Amino acid sequence: MSSISKARFNRALFWLSLLIASTIAVFPVYWMVITSLQTTEEVFAFPPNFLPDIKIENYLSVLTETDLPLWMRNSLVVSLSSTALALLVGTPAAFALSRLRYRGRAVFSLLILTTQMIPTLVLIIPLFQIFVQLGIRDSLLGLVLGNFAFTLPVVVWMMKSMLDGVPQEIEQAARVDGASWFQIMLYITGPLVLPGLAATTIYAFLDAWDEYMLARTTITSPENWVASIGISSFVGQYLTPLNIVMAASVLFSLPPIILFLLIQRQFVAGLSAGAVKG
Amino acid sequence: MDKEVSIATALSSGSGRRFALGWRRREQLTPYLFLLPCAVALTVVYFYPIFEAIKTSFESNDISPGGASLVGFKNYSTIIHSKYFYQALEISALYTIGNVVLVWIFGLSGALLVHGEFAGRWFFRCVLILPWAVPYVATALIWSWMFSYEFGVLRYLTAEVAGVAPDFLNRNPYALMSVTGVSVWKAFPLGMVMLLAGLQSIPKEQYEAAVVDGAGPISQFIHVTLPGLKTISIFLMLLIGIWSFGRAFTIVYVLTSGGPARGTETVVIQAYHEVFRFFHPGTGAALATIILTISLVFSAIYLAILYRSEE
Structure with missing residues (x-):
């Protein structure tokens, strides 16, 4: 009898802990969403209203009265372009790291890893000067190149760990038939790592979508603002009501959250493999 | 081959x-x-x-094109004679240690909770990973609103529950605690995912052997779980440490810009201000080089352990 009640107590404790942990994880997101669904008077009610009525007018205001659509469009252009570039350049490199044997392989993977330890600011100061010299400082092109480079090492690393998980027997058979490594990568291994490729694509996209420091330092013209800069400009500005600000951040967070939940399984597998095994 | x-x-x-x-x-x-x-x-x-x-970092702080001249170690000597540098180092150290310890503790708690078999396990994994998916800027905005002194929900909750109402972002030392807390909220899913992978790699036989020896749950945790997670914990802590020290920027910058009264000014924020606010590229670059050097020392330790563990 006592062992049954003890098991029951443990179960209750487990669910309680899980509930607390989930609340901590979810509450800020919940608060963002419900703030975005209230009128200005309700938002500034004190004590705050935890289960308010839902009104979607704020979303119409944010789309018509702020420049969010323009910022989101710029973010989309930058993120898509830099992701495409990073995949184009990173996938062959990952293939070489995973499959081929050659001199300098260990040094190359060491360099790839080291890039992830380098403080971003060390790169931003000279990149700013280089962008000025090239005349691309206040342009989306600069952001595309910067984000391409920032995500490239992660793309290489994730693709390498995905490729490591694909069996090599078919490739060897193709080698016997005289296929070149390039053909093998394109027609044999490529289709097998498509889920991994999707996860890597989304990771690179999200990384660029979320980039702040480079955009903040290089972009000055409001028409070139990306969403991360536009939205952060609301902080401490007190002109845009908070429900509108939160509606904007919901719209900004929605693509990452949806994409992330879609590829969560592969993403976590790839990342933890990369982080654990190196 | x-x-x-x-x-x-x-x-x-x-x-x-x-x-x-x-x-x-x-x-x-x-x-x-x-x-x-x-x-x-x-x-x-x-x-x-x-x-x-x-x-x-070896050039003068002249921002006119081609105007900078070599000044040797002058920028470095300016930095090491500035008391604000040591203050920023201390703040960076506190922020980094806070992140490392708390991400590990919360990451491990989360991993232990969703490790076992239960209905809805996959759902709760998604729920606990959610903060990771929220963009940095949105994270900063949400928390800045929740921290608001006049209407923020957190002030209301702390006043109701604990009877105190701290001004989370505009008073020291609360500001540093607040930005650390937000960073941990965003980063703990990474710790959870890594430690979950670690938990799954511990062989079941070790637990069975411990049970045979009469070990209870707590003794199993201390003698089987913790040793089994040692390597992955070292990686996680070094990684979070290196990132918090040298790369963390957005959350702190958007929430406080280093204030109040430099209370959250990490070395990264300080270097950023030197270059892009005070237009001292030389001093800023010297500071950045110091940050780089410290980061690389810890990276070398990380890589050394990594390559040794692979052998």
């Missing part, structure tokens, strides 16, 4: 020696062709800028 491949090589060399040599040479070049674009990109955007940053 493989038996089949060497057979293929042998077969093709049988069909004509000149062809075989050309084929083989092309095959030897393939890896470098695959790597070349990536290597060029990394050189242009990582290794050349690092060289430039170090060069700038």
Whole structure:
């Protein structure tokens, strides 16, 4: 009898802990969403209203009265372009790291890893000067190149760990038939790592979508603002009501959250493999 | 490298020696062709800028084009004679240690909770990973609103529950605690995912053996779980440490910009202000070089452990 009640107590404790942990994880997101669904008077009610009525007018205001659509469009252009570039350049490199044997392989993977330890600011100061010299400082092109480079090492690393998980027997058979490594990568291994490729694509996209420091330092013209800069400009500005600000951040967070939940399984597998095994 | 491949090589060399040599040479070049674009990109955007940053750190703070001149270690000596540098180092250290310890504790708690078999396990994993998916800027905005002194929900909750109402972002030392807390909220899913992978790699037999020896849950945790997570914990802590010290920027900058009264001014924020607010590229680059050096020392430790564990 006592062992049954003890098991029951443990179960209750487990669910309680899980509930607390989930609340901590979810509450800020919940608060963002419900703030975005209230009128200005309700938002500034004190004590705050935890289960308010839902009104979607704020979303119409944010789309018509702020420049969010323009910022989101710029973010989309930058993120898509830099992701495409990073995949184009990173996938062959990952293939070489995973499959081929050659001199300098260990040094190359060491360099790839080291890039992830380098403080971003060390790169931003000279990149700013280089962008000025090239005349691309206040342009989306600069952001595309910067984000391409920032995500490239992660793309290489994730693709390498995905490729490591694909069996090599078919490739060897193709080698016997005289296929070149390039053909093998394109027609044999490529289709097998498509889920991994999707996860890597989304990771690179999200990384660029979320980039702040480079955009903040290089972009000055409001028409070139990306969403991360536009939205952060609301902080401490007190002109845009908070429900509108939160509606904007919901719209900004929605693509990452949806994409992330879609590829969560592969993403976590790839990342933890990369982080654990190196 | 493989038996089949060497057979293929042998077969093709049988069909004509000149062809075989050309084929083989092309095959030897393939890896470098695959790597070349990536290597060029990394050189242009990582290794050349690092060289430039170090060069700038030895130049004067002149922002007119071509106006900077070599000043030797002057920028470094300015930094090490500034009391604000040591203050920023201390704040960076506190922020980093806070992140490392708390991400590990919360990451481990989360991992232990969703490790076992129960209905809805997958759902709760998604729920606990959610903060990771929220963009940095949105994270900063949400928390800045929740921290608001006048209408923020957190002030209301702390007043109701604990009877105190701290001004989370505008008073020291609360501001540093607040930005650390937000960073931990965003980063703990990474810790959870890594430690979950670690938990799954501990063989079940070790727990069974411990049970045979009469170990209870707590004793199992101390003698089986914790030792089994040692390597992955070291990686996690070094990674979070290196990132929190040298790379964390957005959350702190958007929430407090280093204030109040430099209370959350980490070395990264300080270097950023030197360059982009006070227009002292030389001093800023010198500070950035110091941050880089410290980061690389810890990276070397990380990589040394990584390569040793792979052997």
